[in-house]
Amino acid sequence: MTDLIARLGEAVGAAFAGLGLDAALGRVTASDRPDLADFQCNGALAGAKATKRDPRRIAAAIAARLGADPMIASVEVAGPGFINLRVTAATLSARASELAGDARAGAGVVAQPRRVLIDYGGPNVAKEMHVGHLRASIIGEAIKRLHRFRGDETLGDAHFGDWGFQMGLLIVACADVDAGIAALLARLATKPDGFTEADEQAIDARLSAAIALDDLDRLYPAAAARAKSDLDYRDRARRATAELQAGHFGYRLIWAHFARITRAALERDFHALGVDFDLWRGESDVDPLIDPMVVELDAKGLLIDDQGARIIRVARDDDRREVPPLLVVSSEGSAMYGTTDLATILDRRNFFDPQLILYVVDQRQADHFETVFRAAYLAGYAVPGALEHIGFGTMNGVDGKPFKTREGGVLKLRDLIDMARGKARERLEEAGLGREFPPEEFETTALQVAVAALKFADLINFRGTSYVFDLDRFSSFEGKTGPYLLYQAVRMKSLLRKAAADGEKAGTVKIDAPAERDLVLLLDAFDHALAEAYDKSAPNLIADHAYRLAQTFAKFYAACPVLAAPDAATKASRLTLTATTLKQMESALEVLGIATPERM
Numbered sequence: 001m002t003d004l005i006a007r008l009g010e011a012v013g014a015a016f017a018g019l020g021l022d023a024a025l026g027r028v029t030a031s032d033r034p035d036l037a038d039f040q041c042n043g044a045l046a047g048a049k050a051t052k053r054d055p056r057r058i059a060a061a062i063a064a065r066l067g068a069d070p071m072i073a074s075v076e077v078a079g080p081g082f083i084n085l086r087v088t089a090a091t092l093s094a095r096a097s098e099l100a101g102d103a104r105a106g107a108g109v110v111a112q113p114r115r116v117l118i119d120y121g122g123p124n125v126a127k128e129m130h131v132g133h134l135r136a137s138i139i140g141e142a143i144k145r146l147h148r149f150r151g152d153e154t155l156g157d158a159h160f161g162d163w164g165f166q167m168g169l170l171i172v173a174c175a176d177v178d179a180g181i182a183a184l185l186a187r188l189a190t191k192p193d194g195f196t197e198a199d200e201q202a203i204d205a206r207l208s209a210a211i212a213l214d215d216l217d218r219l220y221p222a223a224a225a226r227a228k229s230d231l232d233y234r235d236r237a238r239r240a241t242a243e244l245q246a247g248h249f250g251y252r253l254i255w256a257h258f259a260r261i262t263r264a265a266l267e268r269d270f271h272a273l274g275v276d277f278d279l280w281r282g283e284s285d286v287d288p289l290i291d292p293m294v295v296e297l298d299a300k301g302l303l304i305d306d307q308g309a310r311i312i313r314v315a316r317d318d319d320r321r322e323v324p325p326l327l328v329v330s331s332e333g334s335a336m337y338g339t340t341d342l343a344t345i346l347d348r349r350n351f352f353d354p355q356l357i358l359y360v361v362d363q364r365q366a367d368h369f370e371t372v373f374r375a376a377y378l379a380g381y382a383v384p385g386a387l388e389h390i391g392f393g394t395m396n397g398v399d400g401k402p403f404k405t406r407e408g409g410v411l412k413l414r415d416l417i418d419m420a421r422g423k424a425r426e427r428l429e430e431a432g433l434g435r436e437f438p439p440e441e442f443e444t445t446a447l448q449v450a451v452a453a454l455k456f457a458d459l460i461n462f463r464g465t466s467y468v469f470d471l472d473r474f475s476s477f478e479g480k481t482g483p484y485l486l487y488q489a490v491r492m493k494s495l496l497r498k499a500a501a502d503g504e505k506a507g508t509v510k511i512d513a514p515a516e517r518d519l520v521l522l523l524d525a526f527d528h529a530l531a532e533a534y535d536k537s538a539p540n541l542i543a544d545h546a547y548r549l550a551q552t553f554a555k556f557y558a559a560c561p562v563l564a565a566p567d568a569a570t571k572a573s574r575l576t577l578t579a580t581t582l583k584q585m586e587s588a589l590e591v592l593g594i595a596t597p598e599r600m
């Protein structure tokens with residue numbers, strides 16, 4: 001199924017070719033001036049430049065050739081040589097019927113599906129989530145769903161930060177507050193003979209009783225702060241880290257406990273936000289790959305000694321900025337953040353062999369990824385181009401700095417969701433929906449409204465742009481907001497429900513009114529928006545399409561009565577248009593990770 005843009009592009013391209021010009025000049029886009037035309041082609045200007053001819057004459061010749069095309073109602077030459085096109089009502093009616101009959105409402109799939117791994121979210125054990133993680137989760141989830149929707153085989157991996165110095169810090173901090181645990185761990189440097197599953201469960205129970213998530217939240221910041229000034233303390237934490245990584249049995253048990261309780265809480269909060277990872281591979285999972293990898297990198301002649309550390313130089317002569325080397329082994333003998341990322345590429349190759357890995361991570365890590373990618377290409381761990389960093393700006397507070405809570409702390413995901421949910425409840429009450437809904441439905445709807453508010457406010461911006469957190473505005477039922485989109489979708493649903501209850505049937509589309517034309521032209525543009533969003537990793541293009549659907553539907557609904565249409569055929573046609581708009585809207589929202597309530 002091709003969209004009108006493509007079909008017209010072909011016709012206009014053939015007209016250019018007929019004049020002896022490049023058919024590619026026939027590229028057609030949606031009109032900048034919908035009041036004057038449906039589509040436009042600016043190719044005559046480029047064609048004139050290339051051949052030193054008069055653009056208006058070329059445009060006129062193209063127009064003359066297109067005049068006979070049955071799809072086209074009118075062709076006009078405007079300004080210096082723009083070609084403005086209008087399609088016939090019959091063309092729009094046929095296209096609308098096609099879209100209505102399509103299970104995907106016009107959404108195509110890629111010609112060559114790939115295996116794509118999306119690395120996003122990136123939460124850590126103990127270390128608090130910050131807005132960078134929030135945006136990574138929202139944008140990454142949308143990009144994953146977009147690839148899946150377009151037919152790729154996808155895996156979304158949280159790349160859980162469960163390894164490194166923060167683990168040693170936590171072990172030391174816990175041992176300091178609970179002498180019993182400290183003694184227990186000390187006795188378990190290696191796995192005792194005859195240690196059974198029951199023994200392990202008993203220790204787990206002991207750890208669970210003594211250390212809860214709240215404790216980690218409290219202990220970690222204090223320990224991290226203390227390690228900055230207290231060198232003995234820092235050394236103890238470093239030693240604990242080294243022992244953990246060397247396989248200290250007791251440390252492994254307590255570490256597993258930290259990871260488990262953190263992950264359970266994170267998964268629950270992410271799920272509330274409509275973010276669900278396929279994998280929670282941890283940084284720790286690739287630890288066993290690191291030693292053999294270092295040996296191999298050395299054998300490939302890539303490792304250079306640098307003041308006791310071992311690095312890979314990745315800078316090139318033609319670099320316009322300084323690209324730092326990859327620090328593979330520090331002077332203290334530890335593997336670093338980049339080492340883990342390099343080993344993770346190997347790991348992913350082993351279990352999924354992705355053709356593309358997208359790293360949806362804060363723009364501030366751009367240099368890190370450039371370095372890791374180059375090292376991976378040098379080592380032959382990935383083919384050039386198969387690794388891509390999808391960076392993004394920050395969510396700021398009104399002060400223009402990365403958003404913090406009123407107390408100045410980083411924002412917890414759970415608190416953010418609670419805040420947004422509270423605001424959504426208020427809005428629903430204001431709209432008079434509080435008493436109407438059974439309590440359970442009210443709560444579900446409030447969460448859906450909250451998630452729509454948060455996600456849409458993020459996704460409507462191009463990811464590179466930073467934006468200001470403004471929950472009041474995000475949650476409004478009016479304007480360019482998630483709740484406004486839900487509200488329009490819900491109107492479509494209730495209209496269709498009412499029609500079904502009245503025994504009304506959708507039927508053949510016949511386009512007549514301007515508001516109907518506008519709606520079909522927009523429905524036609526869905527696949528184009530999806531394809532461009534996919535190519536540019538830009539979910540904002542889908543958010544924008546969804547917003548325009550809501551707006552255009554609202555105008556259509558105001559101008560074109562549906563259940564009160566003048567005759568049965570018009571009613572049936574408008575019901576089909578409504579159902580198709582809803583289907584497309586729900587698909588777009590689904591890709592953005594936003595669920596639609598039944599009523600609101």
Ligand code: ARG
Nearest residue numbers: 119122123124159161341361
């Ligand atoms: N855990 C990291 C952080 O908090 C983000 C991980 C991003 N992904 C990656 N493959 N490095 O900064």
